[in-house]
Amino acid sequence: MEAKCGFPVTFRQTEVMKEALKDLNLNIVEMTDENATLDGGDVLFTGREFFVGLSKRTNQRGAEILADAFKDYAVSTVPVLEGLHLKSFCSMGGPGLIIIGSSEPAQKALKIMQQMSDHRYDKLTVPDDIAANCIYMNLPNKGHVLLHCTAEEFPESVKVFEKLKDHMLIPVSNLEKVKVDGALTCCSVLINKKANI
Numbered sequence: 001m002e003a004k005c006g007f008p009v010t011f012r013q014t015e016v017m018k019e020a021l022k023d024l025n026l027n028i029v030e031m032t033d034e035n036a037t038l039d040g041g042d043v044l045f046t047g048r049e050f051f052v053g054l055s056k057r058t059n060q061r062g063a064e065i066l067a068d069a070f071k072d073y074a075v076s077t078v079p080v081l082e083g084l085h086l087k088s089f090c091s092m093g094g095p096g097l098i099i100i101g102s103s104e105p106a107q108k109a110l111k112i113m114q115q116m117s118d119h120r121y122d123k124l125t126v127p128d129d130i131a132a133n134c135i136y137m138n139l140p141n142k143g144h145v146l147l148h149c150t151a152e153e154f155p156e157s158v159k160v161f162e163k164l165k166d167h168m169l170i171p172v173s174n175l176e177k178v179k180v181d182g183a184l185t186c187c188s189v190l191i192n193k194k195a196n197i
Contacts, residue, residue, distance in 0.1 A: 017189065024191065029069045031062070038062030041085035041186060047095055048119050049074040053086025053109075076116035081105045087185050089129035092136050094144050094167065097122045101129030124160060130174070131157035133183040137190065147172045147184055 021028055031038060042053035043066065050070065052063040054077050067075035080086055082105040089106035093099040098121045100110045106129050114121070126132050131154040135147040143166070150171040151158040161169055174184055 020189075026191070031065050033061055033065060035059075036061035036065050038066060039085055041087045041183070042080065044086055044090065044092065045073075046092060046098070046119070046121065049076065049117060051075075051086065051113050051116075052077050053080040054078065055080035055083075055085045057085055074118070076113070078109050078112050078116075080109065083129065087133050087183065090132050091134045091185060093124055093134060093146060093164065094136050094138075096120075097124060097136075099124045099126060099132045099134055101125070101132040102127050103129050106132070124164070126154070126157040126160045128154040128157045130154075130183060133174075133185055134161075135184050135188050135190070142168055144168065145170065149174055149184075 018028060037057060037059050038052070039055070039057035042055050042058035044051040044053075050066060050073055052058060052066060052075060054060060054063065060077065063075060063077050078086060080088075082103070083089055086109070089101035089103065090109065091099050096119075098110065098113070100106055100123055102125050110123065128149075131149045134149075137145045137147075139145050144164075145168045146161065146164060147170050148161050149157060150173050153174060158171065161167075172184060
C-alpha cells in the first residue's frame with residue numbers, strides 16, 4: 001500500500017518505495033485521499049490483524065483506507081499519546097508475541113490493543129520504550145531471528161531479549177538513527193517473496 005505520511009520530509013520516500021515495489025511486481029494500492037495520512041511506523045501487523053497508531057503522522061482517515069485495502073484483516077486504532085508513532089514503543093517479536101515498552105503510555109496502548117483484539121498475544125516487556133522497536137523475521141534455515149538494540153544503548157532491555165531462547169538475536173546499533181527520530185523499523189521493508197535465483 002502506498003500511503004502519504006503526515007511528515008513532509010518523507011513524501012519523497014513514498015515515490016522511491018513505489019518504484020521499488022513496482023520492480024518487484026507487487027500489487028500497489030494508492031492512497032489518493034489528500035486528507036489521509038498513514039506512516040508505516042504507526043502500522044503494526046501481527047499476522048492476524050492490524051493495529052494503527054493515531055499520531056501526529058497518521059490520522060483516522062489513513063486507518064480507514066488501510067482497512068479498505070486489507071478487508072480480510074481486522075484493523076483497530078490505538079491513540080499514540082507520547083512518542084513519534086506506535087512502533088516507538090512496540091513491535092512484533094514473533095508469531096503472537098508483542099514486544100512492548102514499560103512506560104505508562106506504552107502500557108496504556110497495549111491495554112487498548114488487548115481490549116480491541118479477538119486474539120491473545122504473549123508480551124515481552126522491556127524497560128526502554130525505543131528498545132521495543134525490533135525487527136522479527138522467520139528465515140529459512142535460521143528460524144526466529146530478532147534484530148534489536150545493542151547492549152551499549154539499552155543494557156537492561158538486552159537482558160530481557162536474552163530470555164528469547166528460541167530466537168537468533170542480532171544486536172543492531174541505532175545510535176545514529178535515533179538522532180533523527182529514527183528506529184530499526186524505520187530503515188526496513190520486509191517483503192515475503194521468494195527470490196528468483
